[in-house]
Amino acid sequence: MKFEVVTIKDIAQALGISTSTVSRALRDSYEISPQTKQMVLECAERLNYRPNPIALSLKERRSRSIGIVVCEIANNFFSQVINGVESIAYDRGYNVIISQSRESCEREFIDLQYLASRSVDGLLISLSTETTDISQLKTLHAKGLPIVFFDRISEEIDTHKVVLDNFKGSYDATEHLIRNGHHRIAVLTNSAYLSITSGRIAGFKEAMHAHGLPLDENYIQHCAYGGMVFEEVEEAINRLLSLPDKPDAIFATSDKLTTGTLKTLKRRGIHIPTDISIVGFSNSEIAELIGPPLTVVRQPAFEMGQVATELLLRVIESKRPVTQFETKVLQPELFIRESVLQRSSS
Amino acid sequence: MKFEVVTIKDIAQALGISTSTVSRALRDSYEISPQTKQMVLECAERLNYRPNPIALSLKERRSRSIGIVVCEIANNFFSQVINGVESIAYDRGYNVIISQSRESCEREFIDLQYLASRSVDGLLISLSTETTDISQLKTLHAKGLPIVFFDRISEEIDTHKVVLDNFKGSYDATEHLIRNGHHRIAVLTNSAYLSITSGRIAGFKEAMHAHGLPLDENYIQHCAYGGMVFEEVEEAINRLLSLPDKPDAIFATSDKLTTGTLKTLKRRGIHIPTDISIVGFSNSEIAELIGPPLTVVRQPAFEMGQVATELLLRVIESKRPVTQFETKVLQPELFIRESVLQRSSS
DNA sequence: TAAGGTTCCGGGATCGTTGTCGGGAACGAT
DNA sequence: ATCGTTCCCGACAACGATCCCGGAACCTTA
Numbered sequence: 001m002k003f004e005v006v007t008i009k010d011i012a013q014a015l016g017i018s019t020s021t022v023s024r025a026l027r028d029s030y031e032i033s034p035q036t037k038q039m040v041l042e043c044a045e046r047l048n049y050r051p052n053p054i055a056l057s058l059k060e061r062r063s064r065s066i067g068i069v070v071c072e073i074a075n076n077f078f079s080q081v082i083n084g085v086e087s088i089a090y091d092r093g094y095n096v097i098i099s100q101s102r103e104s105c106e107r108e109f110i111d112l113q114y115l116a117s118r119s120v121d122g123l124l125i126s127l128s129t130e131t132t133d134i135s136q137l138k139t140l141h142a143k144g145l146p147i148v149f150f151d152r153i154s155e156e157i158d159t160h161k162v163v164l165d166n167f168k169g170s171y172d173a174t175e176h177l178i179r180n181g182h183h184r185i186a187v188l189t190n191s192a193y194l195s196i197t198s199g200r201i202a203g204f205k206e207a208m209h210a211h212g213l214p215l216d217e218n219y220i221q222h223c224a225y226g227g228m229v230f231e232e233v234e235e236a237i238n239r240l241l242s243l244p245d246k247p248d249a250i251f252a253t254s255d256k257l258t259t260g261t262l263k264t265l266k267r268r269g270i271h272i273p274t275d276i277s278i279v280g281f282s283n284s285e286i287a288e289l290i291g292p293p294l295t296v297v298r299q300p301a302f303e304m305g306q307v308a309t310e311l312l313l314r315v316i317e318s319k320r321p322v323t324q325f326e327t328k329v330l331q332p333e334l335f336i337r338e339s340v341l342q343r344s345s346s
Numbered sequence: 347m348k349f350e351v352v353t354i355k356d357i358a359q360a361l362g363i364s365t366s367t368v369s370r371a372l373r374d375s376y377e378i379s380p381q382t383k384q385m386v387l388e389c390a391e392r393l394n395y396r397p398n399p400i401a402l403s404l405k406e407r408r409s410r411s412i413g414i415v416v417c418e419i420a421n422n423f424f425s426q427v428i429n430g431v432e433s434i435a436y437d438r439g440y441n442v443i444i445s446q447s448r449e450s451c452e453r454e455f456i457d458l459q460y461l462a463s464r465s466v467d468g469l470l471i472s473l474s475t476e477t478t479d480i481s482q483l484k485t486l487h488a489k490g491l492p493i494v495f496f497d498r499i500s501e502e503i504d505t506h507k508v509v510l511d512n513f514k515g516s517y518d519a520t521e522h523l524i525r526n527g528h529h530r531i532a533v534l535t536n537s538a539y540l541s542i543t544s545g546r547i548a549g550f551k552e553a554m555h556a557h558g559l560p561l562d563e564n565y566i567q568h569c570a571y572g573g574m575v576f577e578e579v580e581e582a583i584n585r586l587l588s589l590p591d592k593p594d595a596i597f598a599t600s601d602k603l604t605t606g607t608l609k610t611l612k613r614r615g616i617h618i619p620t621d622i623s624i625v626g627f628s629n630s631e632i633a634e635l636i637g638p639p640l641t642v643v644r645q646p647a648f649e650m651g652q653v654a655t656e657l658l659l660r661v662i663e664s665k666r667p668v669t670q671f672e673t674k675v676l677q678p679e680l681f682i683r684e685s686v687l688q689r690s691s692s
Numbered sequence: 693t694a695a696g697g698t699t700c701c702g703g704g705a706t707c708g709t710t711g712t713c714g715g716g717a718a719c720g721a722t
Numbered sequence: 723a724t725c726g727t728t729c730c731c732g733a734c735a736a737c738g739a740t741c742c743c744g745g746a747a748c749c750t751t752a
Contacts, residue, residue: 083446262632289608289609
């Protein structure tokens with residue numbers, strides 16, 4: 001099942017010249033005569049020669065490819081980020097290798113090992129929910145692998161980061177609920193270890209505080225797998241709904257959690273927004289098609305991918321080691337639709 | 347920005363032995379004494395040695411990776427296929443390199459070139475809408491690159507194929523509409539060049555025919571970019587709705603077309619199913635959350651990815667050239683929900 | 693004691709490409 | 723006639739790993 005390829009050697013042999021000459025002719029070196037160049041170029045064309053990037057990677061120790069690790073591609077937010085990444089990388093001649101951690105730190109470990117050994121020139125990563133130990137990333141970074149964090153970052157590594165203004169997204173969503181007369185607002189969120197979680201919780205709490213509303217920790221539910229497993233969302237919702245003082249609104253702080261919440265409520269026959277109001281983070285283009293159209297916090301995912309890639313390529317292509325790093329904060333947008341009831345405010 | 351790595355040479359030097367010995371010790375060769383093996387293994391562990399797969403790829407002309415080309419990953423069907431692919435490939439020690447053609451044959455061409463030069467051991471592909479010329483794939487296949495088609499296939503290459511029973515999916519959906527009293531059924535479908543289109547159109551026509559209903563070609567609308575650009579769907583729907591004899595149902599034959607249709611109707615304030623009934627192909631997990639819950643044809647996407655990968659790996663790992671190819675046909679499932687009105691049948 | 697067998701290990705080629713070095717030919721200048 | 727340039731081009735090493743050879747050291751047996 002081998003797969004014969006034309007090499008520089010074949011051209012050299014066909015033309016009776018050395019491989020060095022062929023190599024230089026193809027790279028349009030000044031020390032090759034125009035005639036020879038012409039000859040080589042024609043021969044290369046005729047034999048349909050394609051340079052072998054593997055040999056090049058081995059020699060140059062770079063692959064003109066970047067790796068991206070996300071928890072899941074079947075997620076609107078991340079697939080949009082990836083599109084943003086590709087839109088930039090593609091133009092700059094880089095290929096993108098996509099890896100899914102499936103929210104498992106073990107998978108993430110293996111993915112990283114693969115990407116590193118594959119000589120990616122740089123890495124984009126949004127950490128998995130499970131990840132608490134980032135020593136592997138630290139090692140890679142220390143060895144000189146350019147890394148840019150996006151979305152779910154780690155403060156333990158000093159490098160470029162691109163994040164959402166999680167606080168604001170959360171604050172706005174919560175305030176929208178409060179302004180519509182909701183006081184008992186529950187939050188469904190990710191693992192507390194995740195960087196995005198603290199900001200989103202803080203925004204929520206601050207909004208409650210600003211409006212003089214009490215906080216009840218029972219109203220804050222964490223989903224360890226970020227909604228990857230539906231059951232954990234279902235259980236969290238059930239816990240919320242069996243609380244003595246039932247919430248009048250649920251705020252889901254991620255794409256997966258939002259759809260999980262909707263699915264659970266649907267199955268339990270709970271009507272939105274008359275029975276309960278919903279606001280959720282969502283980058284799904286069909287959020288507006290849901291019954292009722294969903295009020296959402298939308299992240300600039302495509303842009304996040306672009307910005308992160310720009311930063312990464314800047315590090316990769318920098319001549320001297322980069323030591324000044326920045327953290328870019330992108331703004332979320334609140335799309336107000338019909339999943340929040342206008343309650344007679346007290 | 348180089349990135350120092352430990353090689354077999356470093357181990358050899360540290361231990362004062364040859365690289366051959368190190369190599370064999372690591373591969374647990376019989377001709378290395380237990381003591382030496384122990385020594386090498388310990389040293390490798392200590393230096394955190396990782397074999398360089400690029401060097402291996404160069405030497406062995408295989409990369410233990412397979413390529414997959416889809417039009418778009420931000421599409422439920424394809425992201426589920428990819429998950430199926432990974433679930434198998436991962437267990438068998440293969441890595442998956444994902445490429446998006448974005449329905450452009452030019453991008454597809456470049457993707458293929460990249461994957462081929464990257465020495466993928468095999469290829470999974472669902473053709474882009476634009477693709478009419480598959481000479482590049484033919485060449486690669488002729489050179490010995492194992493290829494398995496899935497979803498959107500080409501009959502011009504003799505190799506394994508995994509497809510949906512498009513005819514049945516379409517027939518069932520159409521029949522469901524007919525049984526509910528719809529007679530003027532419009533179809534929104536892909537480019538006529540696509541393999542999936544003919545089967546889906548045929549299923550529709552046969553169902554109409556079987557129930558003695560007339561066919562009006564004006565009711566069949568093709569979207570050249572398969573719904574990738576929203577406007578083409580919008581225009582197609584508008585054309586349908588401005589027909590003198592307006593359809594009483596629309597059948598959308600792909601994921602993107604379905605969401606495009608819903609979005610258009612929503613914007614025009616047309617109510618489903620009272621104004622018009624809808625059935626669509628969809629693998630979205632939130633089809634049931636839409637207002638109203640959508641009646642859909644669902645494809646076994648995950649399974650399709652698994653089956654295609656199994657077939658591909660079988661070819662890759664086969665000792666002698668494979669000449670017997672099969673085409674696996676997977677069955678769709680019709681999920682009946684509330685987007686089809688029960689009309690008083692005439 | 694010499695011939696033949698094991699056991700264990702090193703040298704070198706190889707994969708495709710590039711870069712360093714050097715060298716031959718042609719030409720003009722001395 | 724000799725030297726110095728310039729213009730082209732080839733030989734060789736290198737990147738990291740594997741594998742075919744070959745060979746030293748030791749043991750067995752005639």
